[in-house]
Amino acid sequence: MKFSIHLNGMYFAGGIYRQLFVLLFLVFCIHLSTNRVVRAGTSGITTRRYNFVVNYATFTRLNHTKRMIVVNGQFPGPAIRANEDDIVIVNVTNLVAAPVTIHWHGVKQIRTCWADGVPYITMCPLQQNQSFSHRFQLLNQTGTMWYHAHISWLRASVHGPIVLRPRKFESFPFTSPKREITIMIGEWWNNDVEDVLAYALARGGRYNISDAITLNGQPGFLYNHSSKDALKVKVTHGETYLLRVVNACLNFGMFFGVANHSLKVVQLDSAYVKPFTVNTVLIAPGQTLDALLTANRASGRYYMAASPYSVPDPQYVPFPEIPATARMEYEESSYEIERSSSEIVTYMPTFPSPNDSNYRHKFDDLQKSINTTYQTLDVPETVDKHLFFTVGYGLDKSSSCHPFKTCVDGYDGQYRVVGSVNNISFVTPNTTSKSLLEIAYLRDHGNASVTSALDLDFPSQPTMTFNYTGSTRLPLSQWFSKHATKLSVINYNASVQIILQNTNIVQFETHPFHLHGYSFYIVGRGNGNYDPDSSPATFNLVDPPLRNTFGVPHRGWLALRFRADNPDFGPPICDNLVRIYGTFPSLIDHFTTEQAKGQIYRKMNTNSNSSAGRVWLFHCHFEIHTSWGMETVLYVKEGTGTNQTLEAPPSDLPACASSENTSKKKEPTVSITISEDITKPEISKEVPH
Numbered sequence: 001m002k003f004s005i006h007l008n009g010m011y012f013a014g015g016i017y018r019q020l021f022v023l024l025f026l027v028f029c030i031h032l033s034t035n036r037v038v039r040a041g042t043s044g045i046t047t048r049r050y051n052f053v054v055n056y057a058t059f060t061r062l063n064h065t066k067r068m069i070v071v072n073g074q075f076p077g078p079a080i081r082a083n084e085d086d087i088v089i090v091n092v093t094n095l096v097a098a099p100v101t102i103h104w105h106g107v108k109q110i111r112t113c114w115a116d117g118v119p120y121i122t123m124c125p126l127q128q129n130q131s132f133s134h135r136f137q138l139l140n141q142t143g144t145m146w147y148h149a150h151i152s153w154l155r156a157s158v159h160g161p162i163v164l165r166p167r168k169f170e171s172f173p174f175t176s177p178k179r180e181i182t183i184m185i186g187e188w189w190n191n192d193v194e195d196v197l198a199y200a201l202a203r204g205g206r207y208n209i210s211d212a213i214t215l216n217g218q219p220g221f222l223y224n225h226s227s228k229d230a231l232k233v234k235v236t237h238g239e240t241y242l243l244r245v246v247n248a249c250l251n252f253g254m255f256f257g258v259a260n261h262s263l264k265v266v267q268l269d270s271a272y273v274k275p276f277t278v279n280t281v282l283i284a285p286g287q288t289l290d291a292l293l294t295a296n297r298a299s300g301r302y303y304m305a306a307s308p309y310s311v312p313d314p315q316y317v318p319f320p321e322i323p324a325t326a327r328m329e330y331e332e333s334s335y336e337i338e339r340s341s342s343e344i345v346t347y348m349p350t351f352p353s354p355n356d357s358n359y360r361h362k363f364d365d366l367q368k369s370i371n372t373t374y375q376t377l378d379v380p381e382t383v384d385k386h387l388f389f390t391v392g393y394g395l396d397k398s399s400s401c402h403p404f405k406t407c408v409d410g411y412d413g414q415y416r417v418v419g420s421v422n423n424i425s426f427v428t429p430n431t432t433s434k435s436l437l438e439i440a441y442l443r444d445h446g447n448a449s450v451t452s453a454l455d456l457d458f459p460s461q462p463t464m465t466f467n468y469t470g471s472t473r474l475p476l477s478q479w480f481s482k483h484a485t486k487l488s489v490i491n492y493n494a495s496v497q498i499i500l501q502n503t504n505i506v507q508f509e510t511h512p513f514h515l516h517g518y519s520f521y522i523v524g525r526g527n528g529n530y531d532p533d534s535s536p537a538t539f540n541l542v543d544p545p546l547r548n549t550f551g552v553p554h555r556g557w558l559a560l561r562f563r564a565d566n567p568d569f570g571p572p573i574c575d576n577l578v579r580i581y582g583t584f585p586s587l588i589d590h591f592t593t594e595q596a597k598g599q600i601y602r603k604m605n606t607n608s609n610s611s612a613g614r615v616w617l618f619h620c621h622f623e624i625h626t627s628w629g630m631e632t633v634l635y636v637k638e639g640t641g642t643n644q645t646l647e648a649p650p651s652d653l654p655a656c657a658s659s660e661n662t663s664k665k666k667e668p669t670v671s672i673t674i675s676e677d678i679t680k681p682e683i684s685k686e687v688p689h
C-alpha cells in the first residue's frame, strides 16, 4: 500500500521512505516527556465497558460463613483487562446500605480526577441504588494495577486486578510468557471488617488482625478447612509465566515467593524496571509487581506463598502467622500424583524473618528504572516545590475518649492513637455538600461563594522540629496532633520533592505512602533524620524506581520527586510529524517495527499539553493508619493550555446526601456496642498497629 504526504516543503512517499520516517523520528524525538493527554478517536484504541454491581454475597473460609460486600458476587472481584491507551468505562452501582466509592489504583486520571473514587475528596460516595460511570483513559499506562473500595475498610472485600497489556501492535519488552497468572494477596476476617474498624476506633488503639492471609481469596493449604478450595496453578516444564502480584492486604507488607523457583522482576507499580532476579519479593499494601517465572525445576508440586513483613519497633505488632499458599504443579507430574498423591512432597518457600528490615533495604536497592522505547524517564533534576512531611503517629485528646477512659487500647490506656502528616491528622470533610474537587472546580470557574471553602494552608515544613528518630523522645505533652482539612498547593508543571520523615512519636512503623494521580521517583532514602545538606548528595537522579506506593523506612526517611506536569514539545519537526500522524493515524501502520509505532504513539500522547490536575490524596496505605488520619491532599493548579484543565464534571456525578453522616471517619461514641465475639486476648495495650 502506498501513501504520500506533503510536509514542510518535503515530499515523502511510501515504500523506502518509511525507513526515512523512522530514522527522522528517532533522531528528532529522543527526548520524550512523560506527560499525557487524553487522545480519543485514534485508531487502535478500544473502549472497554464494565458493569460493577456492589452487593452482599456469602462466602465460607476457615469453616466460617459470612456475608460481605463484593463486586459482581466475586471475591476478589472481576478483572479489568485492557491495552495501553484504551479507554475504560466502569459503571458502578451500589446496592448496599453503606456508602461506597471505588478507586482505580495506579490510573493517572489525566483530566478525569472525577473518576478517582476518593470519598468527599473527588466525589461524594455512592449511596444505595446510586450509579456512577467512571471514565478514564489508560494513556501510556501498562502493566498491573488494581481497583479497590476507598471508604471505611470495604476494600478488604471490594477489590480486583486491572490487567493491562501493551498496545495491540506491541509485545512485551521481555520474554513473551506462555500465560499470565494474577495473584491478589488479601486478608480474611471471620468477623465483619466494619465491626473490626469500629471496635478499633472506639478503643483508640490496636485493631483485631485478620484471621488469614489469602491468595486470590483463599487461605490455602496450611489453614484448616481451606485446602479443598485453595488456588492451584498448572505449569509446563520449560515454559515462562508472567506473575502479576498485587498486595491487596489492608495492613501488612508481604513476602511472596515460589518454592525452589526464582522470580525475575520486570515491572513495579506498572512501570518497567531493569530486570532483577530474586527468590523472595517484598510488596507493600497497594503495590503491584510483575515477575517472570520459568518452570525449570524437577516436575512436582511447589507452593507459592505469602507471609507478612512486620517490623516491631520497639513493640511487637501482631500479624497472621500462617502463610497463605497456592500450589504450583507441573503438568508432567499429574499421572504420578494421581497414583500416590499422599506421598508427593510439596515444597515450601523459605522467607526472611518477618522483621528483616535488612532484606527490605536490599530489595529496595535492586529497583532501578529502565529507559527504553517503552518508557522514558523524566527525573526532575531541580526542584521548584519543596515539601517536608513528618509522618507517623500522634495522640488525640478527644473528650469522648479521655474522661470516660474508653480508649483502653490507646496510649497509656487513655489517649486515642491517630496518624498524622506534619502533626496534622486529616479530617475527611464528610459533612460537606460538595467534594473538595467540586469546590476546587467551582472556585476556578468564578464561583465566589466557595472560594473560602478550601484551606490551602497545609504547612510545607513540620510545625515542630525535633530529633525525629532519636532515642530520646519528646515529652508526652508534645505528642498531640491537630485535626484539620488542609491542602498543599502545587503550581502546574512544578517539579516537586517530598521528603517523608518517620518519627519516634508513640513508636516507629514503616508507612507505605500512596499518591493518587501520579507515580513518583524514589530518589533517596536513608536511616535516621533527613539532612538537607548531606542527604541530597546520596540521591539517584539517573535511574530511580518509579512507584505510586512506597514505604517510608521505619526509622528513616524517603525522598521522592515528580513533575506536576511537564509539557515537552520537543524539536518542531517532531511535532509536525506527530500532528500529521494524529490526523492520519492509519499512516502509523506503515512503520515496519512496533518500536517505531510505539515511539510515535508516545510522542502523540505527550505533545498537546496535559494536566493531571486537581486534588490528589496522598496517604499511608495501611488501612488502619488511613482511618487514623495519616493522609493529606495535594492541590495541583491547572495549566493554561487547552488540555491542561480538568474536564467538566460528569453529568451523573453523585451529589452528597444533605444529611450525610456516614464515612470512614465516623467518630465512635462511648455508647458504641460491639459484639463480644470479636474481642481477642490482648497482646499489649500500647501497640497501635
Ligand SMILES: [Cu+2]
Pocket: 509, 510, 511, 512, 620, 621, 622, 625, 626, 630
Ligand atoms: Cu502508615
